[in-house]
Amino acid sequence: MNIDFISLVQISIAAVFINNFVLSRFLGLCPFFGVSKKLSSAVGMGMAVIFVMTVASMITWIIFHYLLVPYEVDYLRTIVFILVIASLVQLVEMTLQKFSPVLYDALGIYLPLITTNCAIMGVAVLNAGKNDFTQEPYSFIESLVNGIMSGIGFTLALVLMAGIREKLELANIPRPLQGLPIAFVTAGLMAIAFLGFSGLNFFK
Amino acid sequence: MIKEELKRGIIAENPILVLALGLCPALAVSTSLQNGLGMGCAATFVLICSNIIISLIKKWIPEKVRIPCYIVIIATFVTIVELTLKAYFPELNNQLGIFVPLIVVNCVILGRAEAFASKNNLGRSIIDGFVMGLGFTLALCILAIIREVLGSNKLWGLKVFPGFRPMTIFILAPGGFFTIAFVMAMINYFRQKKEGGQS
Amino acid sequence: MLDILKLSIALTIVAIGSGLVVAFTYYNTGEEIQAQERRNQMEALEAVFPDGVEIKTRSGNNPLPSTYWVAQTDSGLAGYAFKQKSKGYAGDIQVIVGVAPSGEILGLNILSHKETPGLGDRVSEKPSKKYIWNVLAGTSEKTSPWFTEQFKDLSVFEEIKIDKSTEYHTCSDEKKGKLEKTNTITAITGATISTRAVKNCIRKNVPEYLNYLKSSGESS
Numbered sequence: 155m156n157i158d159f160i161s162l163v164q165i166s167i168a169a170v171f172i173n174n175f176v177l178s179r180f181l182g183l184c185p186f187f188g189v190s191k192k193l194s195s196a197v198g199m200g201m202a203v204i205f206v207m208t209v210a211s212m213i214t215w216i217i218f219h220y221l222l223v224p225y226e227v228d229y230l231r232t233i234v235f236i237l238v239i240a241s242l243v244q245l246v247e248m249t250l251q252k253f254s255p256v257l258y259d260a261l262g263i264y265l266p267l268i269t270t271n272c273a274i275m276g277v278a279v280l281n282a283g284k285n286d287f288t289q290e291p292y293s294f295i296e297s298l299v300n301g302i303m304s305g306i307g308f309t310l311a312l313v314l315m316a317g318i319r320e321k322l323e324l325a326n327i328p329r330p331l332q333g334l335p336i337a338f339v340t341a342g343l344m345a346i347a348f349l350g351f352s353g354l355n356f357f358k
Numbered sequence: 359m360i361k362e363e364l365k366r367g368i369i370a371e372n373p374i375l376v377l378a379l380g381l382c383p384a385l386a387v388s389t390s391l392q393n394g395l396g397m398g399c400a401a402t403f404v405l406i407c408s409n410i411i412i413s414l415i416k417k418w419i420p421e422k423v424r425i426p427c428y429i430v431i432i433a434t435f436v437t438i439v440e441l442t443l444k445a446y447f448p449e450l451n452n453q454l455g456i457f458v459p460l461i462v463v464n465c466v467i468l469g470r471a472e473a474f475a476s477k478n479n480l481g482r483s484i485i486d487g488f489v490m491g492l493g494f495t496l497a498l499c500i501l502a503i504i505r506e507v508l509g510s511n512k513l514w515g516l517k518v519f520p521g522f523r524p525m526t527i528f529i530l531a532p533g534g535f536f537t538i539a540f541v542m543a544m545i546n547y548f549r550q551k552k553e554g555g556q557s
Numbered sequence: 558m559l560d561i562l563k564l565s566i567a568l569t570i571v572a573i574g575s576g577l578v579v580a581f582t583y584y585n586t587g588e589e590i591q592a593q594e595r596r597n598q599m600e601a602l603e604a605v606f607p608d609g610v611e612i613k614t615r616s617g618n619n620p621l622p623s624t625y626w627v628a629q630t631d632s633g634l635a636g637y638a639f640k641q642k643s644k645g646y647a648g649d650i651q652v653i654v655g656v657a658p659s660g661e662i663l664g665l666n667i668l669s670h671k672e673t674p675g676l677g678d679r680v681s682e683k684p685s686k687k688y689i690w691n692v693l694a695g696t697s698e699k700t701s702p703w704f705t706e707q708f709k710d711l712s713v714f715e716e717i718k719i720d721k722s723t724e725y726h727t728c729s730d731e732k733k734g735k736l737e738k739t740n741t742i743t744a745i746t747g748a749t750i751s752t753r754a755v756k757n758c759i760r761k762n763v764p765e766y767l768n769y770l771k772s773s774g775e776s777s
Contacts, residue, residue: 172647177531178531179386180381180382180385180386180531180534181382181460182382183381183382183385184378184379184382184465187378187381229441229579229583229587230437230576230579231437231459232436232437232440232459232462233575235459236429236433236462237426237429237430237572240425240426240429269463270463270465271463272460272463272464275459275460275463279456279459279460280456283456329546329547330543330544330546330547331539331543331546333546334378334539334542335540335542335543335546336539337539338535338536338538338542339535339539342532342533342534342535342536342539343532345530345531345532345535346527348531349530349531349532352646352647352673389674418567419567419571420563420567423564423567423568426568427567427571431571431575434575437579438578438579438582441579441582441583441587441590442582442586444586444590444593445586445590445593448593448597509675510675516688517688518688526675526676529675530673530674530675
């Protein structure tokens with residue numbers, strides 16, 4: 155198989171920094187604000203998302219390109235993807251419980267939350283579309299890398315946010331801004347910082 | 359009763375601004391009023407339809423597989439919306455992009471299916487879907503109006519103030535976060551003032 | 558065991574029902590979606606040629622692109638159109654460009670881009686002088702994308718220069734004439750990379766295509 159290494163690096167950098175799922179694509183905001191109060195739970199959630207995203211992008215890619223496209227039923231994409239993701243999360247949960255109790259203890263409570271995390275569905279839909287850089291459909295390896303890296307980007311944003319929010323607890327914030335509003339302001343400032351990555355162009 | 363329901367959906371339990379559900383589409387598509395309204399209508403349509411079907415067939419669905427069933431029903435209506443947009447509103451479909459298929463994971467819709475439609479009769483489920491959808495759409499429109507006017511000096515694609523230089527950041531990602539933070543803080547401020555006044 | 562059967566049957570019925578509904582919708586909208594896509598393609602093409610030409614699709618071999626379009630009038634060949642892409646600020650910018658055999662640009666149309674909203678995405682901006690108050694009062698005017706419009710009548714064979722001092726839609730007619738004479742376009746303020754990317758789309762291969770078409774003696 156012909157693997158275009160440069161395109162993989164491009165996809166990785168874009169997924170983690172330039173088109174960061176949370177801070178520039180607005181995907182996965184519910185867990186981003188819900189689970190970012192404590193650093194430890196943020197790390198757990200992040201790991202669970204990376205794991206599920208990687209598996210989900212592999213499976214949905216295979217289903218899309220070997221089942222939906224050949225039979226010309228790609229309009230069933232949404233239904234099929236969400237079902238695959240929902241059952242995948244269940245399956246992962248059961249497998250972990252049985253074979254790796256340690257990992258299950260660490261990730262278990264976050265897994266049910268992942269089904270409705272639009273970041274997972276988002277990466278599946280994006281992988282079924284076209285690559286931003288080449289305007290070609292994603293290859294299997296590319297979509298796999300996109301899945302892993304998007305998960306890492308999500309985790310990066312989540313962990314940064316949790317670190318900031320732990321410190322924010324100690325700050326004296328005007329009452330109307332307490333809770334979610336100040337978290338949004340923080341996310342906005344982080345998004346400005348990440349805006350600096352757009353226009354990053356290594357391979358001209 | 360309708361009035362109370364409306365108040366509940368739009369103010370007391372506004373899905374976006376009070377319950378903080380469905381944030382992803384709310385921030386992603388509120389860059390212009392057209393997009394915000396389009397997304398709001400699409401989500402409301404899915405919400406009402408899925409509420410209708412779920413409240414109709416709730417008796418026949420076994421407890422254990424109810425969530426997958428709800429997801430399939432929601433996904434069906436999302437696909438209908440997707441195909442309709444593609445066929446008759448291609449421009450809006452391009453603007454909303456992947457957030458059309460992502461209506462399926464909008465927590466507002468699954469949340470209402472699980473918390474309301476699966477426990478209530480048809481009439482009440484329709485009303486609930488309608489008021490919640492309206493609350494969602496209105497919140498989206500408020501965010502969209504603020505962002506479009508400040509970010510591109512436009513409303514519905516038309517210029518607003520002569521000589522006003524727009525602040526592009528408001529239609530970029532950070533502006534979305536700032537706008538919703540501001541709107542939520544305003545709501546908190548008035549609520550706290552009211553509560554403070556009462557006690 | 559009976560329980561599992563019951564669960565599976567319920568889920569299956571729901572899935573079949575939804576499949577039928579979606580298939581029915583697709584059956585009804587599928588044709589319209591395809592027609593829409595064809596119409597978009599056609600509109601994009603018509604926009605890069607003058608009115609009243611007949612457009613034909615051609616397939617080409619190396620060095621020509623696999624598909625290109627030829628426009629003809631009653632008096633002969635009017636021009637060619639090519640799809641081109643170039644790296645912008647964030648992802649590729651895809652354009653379709655219409656050129657006369659002499660190298661003069663007939664029209665330019667941005668097909669897709671991923672540029673920053675408010676900056677680079679102004680490559681396809683329509684300069685609205687229309688204020689919401691005017692529309693409420695009922696007066697309206699037609700607008701067209703200024704950035705792509707300024708490419709018209711420039712030559713692909715010469716280097717297209719970029720003027721960063723003003724934007725085309727604010728220029729006087731005199732200045733516009735001067736820009737055209739010097740084969741110059743104006744840049745979008747704050748989006749030089751996007752501006753250059755669109756220029757590259759045109760300059761990259763189109764001159765070679767034209768030379769090849771001329772040398773291969775294709776005139777019909």
